[in-house]
Amino acid sequence: MEDLTEALRQWDLRMSTLPEKGRSLFANKDFFPGEVIIKQEPCVFVPNNSASQARCDTCFSSSNLKKCSACRVVWYCGSSCQKSQWKVHQLECRALSRLDEDKRKYVTPSIRLMLKLCIHRKLQDERIIPSTATDNYRLVEALVSHMSDIDQKQLVLYAQMANLVNLILQWPNINIKEITENFSKLSCNGHTICDSEFRPLGTGLYPVISIINHSCLPNAVLVFEDTAAVVRAVQYISSGSEVSISYIETAGSTITRQKALKEQYFFTCSCPRCENVGKFNDLHESAVLEGYRCRDDSCTGFLLRDSDNRGFFCQRCGLFRAKEELKELSNKIRTMLDRAVTSTSSAQLEEAISIYKMVEQFQRELYHPRSIFLLQTREQLLKMLMEVEDWKEALAYCRLTVPVYESVYPSNHPLLGLQYYTCGKLEWLLGYTDGAVRSLTKAVDTLRVTHGTSTPFIKELILKLEEARAETSYKLKLPSERVTVL
């Protein structure tokens, strides 16, 4: 691990082990919002290919794809992408080519990630590919696996997957127990590789990034530049402080967040946000995010359960809502949501949109105006309305989501920046230039911190903002120029 210590020192970082968290990453200098803390290429990675969506194995592009002619499993967009992966794919290709067509459908992205990890290790051991301080197999060995925490069913599944890897590779002396454990390691250490707008593209293993622990109020964010993982400070991090990122969607109540962390990562978070669990502020936050609205439309109070468990009282105006009424509305929404999901999956977009609009209407009656359930429905409507190019309605829903984003996320949160961006793009498209300037300015202010300033994504955003500003000042000049002429 000396090599790793030295590599981290060069990043002004150090690793320490905390009794309650295990390995943890600490800053050796002050980091300011927007500053890159660490950038790492994956040691192994795969695209999330499915029957309906294929991507290049190297750059994740979805255009000009050709299947590898030998294994007929892996896609590349061109010879340079194919060549860059050849040393690893050569062994994988040989193994996959032995499989009959039927067995190839069991080669899921998770299986491929493990095949690549085994091959990566073998090639490093044989010195065919270099082994560095930040991607050697000792770092994989050091990852937490939580083998004693996972349930029997999951364990059996990992063991079956390890057997499949063995069957595909057909190497002598393969250690099935170790591969089983590695599947468990991937579950709590692997990262979903996303594009700049947080759409998932693939999965990768970044053993140094995996040292970073979770907080529901993180001081850093993980984004991807192509397949490289980049961790940037989103708050001021003073020298000596622990660097933290969020593993989960943080727009949820403490109970929801803790459940998600326990299920996948097997720990109880004790970050400053979670420390409040059960206190008034926390109850208030959950009642707004996941609770019901006041019966009085003009009241923005939040509801808490009454002591007899008969219903809920508004904490602002005291109005009561009975359990039965709320249950009836919830059931109606659930039935409609099922119909909406069926329509969406059968690509009946117009029908799905009208059902989601009804769901939204009922949810407005049921949930608090800043509820995340209402937010999710509006998000879904926004996405579908953009697909059918109904920009005006899409903007209306987008504008409804922005105040909720502002209240659930801290100021330098990437999802908040992306929502300002969507709003700004729609406003620009519809000719609301002033609104577009305001929204795009907020998007730039947030996303330059989370995404940096040099990626094509941010450059395009800055260009859009400059265009919108130019148009605003052109419009402002028009009447006065006319006055001069007159």
Ligand SMILES: C[S@@+](CC[C@H](N)C(=O)[O-])C[C@H]1O[C@@H](n2cnc3c(N)ncnc32)[C@H](O)[C@@H]1O
């Ligand atoms: C990606 S690893 C992070 C590095 C890990 N601490 C280690 O020793 O390798 C994720 C695991 O770290 C631990 N962990 C992460 N964040 C934590 C936190 N805030 N509190 C306690 N444990 C945490 C959990 O065991 C979790 O499954």
